[in-house]
Amino acid sequence: MSFAKLLELKAQLGGDDGKQTFVLKTAKGTRDYNPKQMAIREKVFNTIVSCFKRHGAETIDTPVFELKETLTGKYGEDSKLIYDLKDQGGELLSLRYDLTVPFARYLAMNKITNIKRYHIAKVYRRDNPAMTRGRYREFYQCDFDIAGQYDPMIPDAECLKIVYEILSELDLGDFHIKVNDRRILDGMFAVCGVPDEKFRTICSTVDKLDKMLWEDVKNEMVKEKGLTEEAADQIGEYVSMQGGMDLAERLLHDPKLSQSKQACAGLTDMKQLFSYLQLFQITDKVVFDLSLARGLDYYTGVIYEAVLCQTLQAPTPAPAEQNGAVSGEEGGVSVGSVAGGGRYDGLVGMFDPKGRKVPCVGVSIGIERIFSIMEQKAEVTEKVRTTETQVLVASAQKNLLEERLRLTAELWNAGIKAELLYKKNPKLLTQLQHCEETGIPLVAILGEQELKDGVVKVRNVATREEVRKASQSKHELNITLLKTMCFMMLHE
């Protein structure tokens, strides 16, 4: 960095010409994370990553930008939302739009045929930001996927178990997980008389059922998409159905639906899935819901979406978006939706020069929405600590900086999180206030008398309880202090 240039800039800022108006802001649709937000973010990440690791997942990372052509043709009309980099010579690049396309590119490029991986990283969309509602142009995605040729529904069931564990541990309130299967949907469309070429567009209309009344959905099917009223009514009957394994069993004997081989395959797998979910003891939250359609086109089998039953008075309800079939996990989710995913057996093959397929099933945790909810909860409940400091090394008299520095270093060396104020002679009150402001639970107070007596005084900041412990030698000071602190912290 050129200091001279900075001075120049400074002069311009304060200059008289008034042409240069330097705006101190972040780019549109982006934000800094302050320490409090980072503390919440870290807590959420820890919970989620622990779960992924408990399930034996690895992690990978990919560059923030890809060759433009890697993304080309992958996002339909939403391609206009991709950030391109300026052509400064060399390759044409774009910022990644999601983590799924880079994952598929990674698998194909490295000829990987099976992996269980998670990837938590930022993605970029030049969308209309609605930051008060938690919609940003730079936001996190948090994907877990199992790639590989396995026996039916075992990895699929694990994905649902993972969603169940994460949402339970994050304590976001009651939730349920809707499950359906693209083959059941397609079979249903077929037997209801929807022409083949209208499957996907009717599917995306069905997907709006969580935000629109049936009447309006039907209207869209009939008036906008040219479906017969009879077909729409038949669809209407099916998509109102919800249940569990029993429903799958019943529909397998449904005179109409059972005529579709696709639907039968989906229903048989659905039964299998539920049998595994029973073994996992999570059927209490899982609903087989024929109205679930999911936005993305690439799903080929089971699909699912987790929904919070009652949202807090969230300032961040995901708006009913018009992204259509390609809005992605963070975009086109319904109000209260916090996770979604499904099976996509065809995607990786699209990247492979020889078209080799790698079956995949995955889930994306709606982490930005979870951040918002956690931030909101933190507002109304206790103070969020932004540091983890356990003890402040303070002094009650002047001229004890050296003693404070020495003791602090001993604590650091013992692995204890410790701080001191960077002042030669801070007031005791100032030091105690620092503890209260930042939530440091303990303060070790050095005084001349204590040093003379060879004791150390530790105070619990909240209860003001004090413990004085004698130490036979300098060397023992630390150990004594350590034990004292542990004792006090355990009894907080």
Next chain:
Amino acid sequence: MSFAKLLELKAQLGGDDGKQTFVLKTAKGTRDYNPKQMAIREKVFNTIVSCFKRHGAETIDTPVFELKETLTGKYGEDSKLIYDLKDQGGELLSLRYDLTVPFARYLAMNKITNIKRYHIAKVYRRDNPAMTRGRYREFYQCDFDIAGQYDPMIPDAECLKIVYEILSELDLGDFHIKVNDRRILDGMFAVCGVPDEKFRTICSTVDKLDKMLWEDVKNEMVKEKGLTEEAADQIGEYVSMQGGMDLAERLLHDPKLSQSKQACAGLTDMKQLFSYLQLFQITDKVVFDLSLARGLDYYTGVIYEAVLCQTLQAPTPAPAEQNGAVSGEEGGVSVGSVAGGGRYDGLVGMFDPKGRKVPCVGVSIGIERIFSIMEQKAEVTEKVRTTETQVLVASAQKNLLEERLRLTAELWNAGIKAELLYKKNPKLLTQLQHCEETGIPLVAILGEQELKDGVVKVRNVATREEVRKASQSKHELNITLLKTMCFMMLHE
């Protein structure tokens, strides 16, 4: 993602026109991190972040791109290495080039006058990549900074303590930390007769002393930069000096150097710094070295750089770069340099509309270089595990999938990291091989006999030692297993 579009693309790939050659690669100068690299990266991050937290630091995050004007005029001639985003309407944006400018922008924008924060994130430079030597266009920086008006040298000493702790814990081999002060350098230049306007350029020549012989450095000063031979020789005498507090004391009485007020201020602070380093017990690795100059222009006081004493036969020696004064922490560091930093009291004020100063001191850990060294060490030593799975739930006979699923879920619920193969009837050998390949230490083997007897068999994969424990009830199975495993793992 439009499936139709993918199919279209696919058709193009396999098409006959031959025009579309789809290249499966990452952008130039970037790389994916595979699971093994991620495991190493995570280990390094954990060590470093633990240290930062032990010192009471908070963390922040900033967007990956900034307004172009925020970066404009900050990096001198290296501005050409900034990645700009394409103008797609709206603001002009650039990818961040380092973490220091966004930090200064953050402080000024939020009127923060004191903070102790770390920031680990990727930055972007359109530099000539040398990937075999660990130089990328997308790479991590890892910065720790203390901003605020404090008593002299206390935060500065803490930065050095942090470098000492991190390098010790990472176990990279012996190292030393060179320390100097810009005021001492400037004072030295003044008393040696360097004209004011040549301070910075002579400073950047001095900075080359760790890669060039004195004769060549002197030549550059005299022949390229027009210094008198006498001045150069006087500089040569000073920059050969190394020592500790004693050297600072001696130079304070140096007839020539003591004539410079600046140098005296720097030397007095250097003495103070060493007295704190003594209290921290880290003077064994710290050297006051008058040849240390550091690249960046913005330093105003103490500067430091940590160097590995003997590099492993590294495939990644940082090349002698010609980035000059603005090469930054990852760029212009000498061979073996793994951390660097210093005091920069003027930078934040450049961003503040009223020019309010926020004194800062910080350190940047050369994390990409550390990754390289750790990766290299991992090559020659043990296998790096990419998962943390503790136990594989296996079966010795057919038709035990349900039992495997049930037990695995019980283990997950008990917080144990467990896996099973996603096959209905995997062979025992296949299951054991999976353990060996991925380093899973324990395997719980279910068999019909065991189920009948109500026992569970756990095998230590490495030692083949087996433990069978009876369980009174289904419910107890898990607890028994858990204890068994813990016992076995402790005795590995």
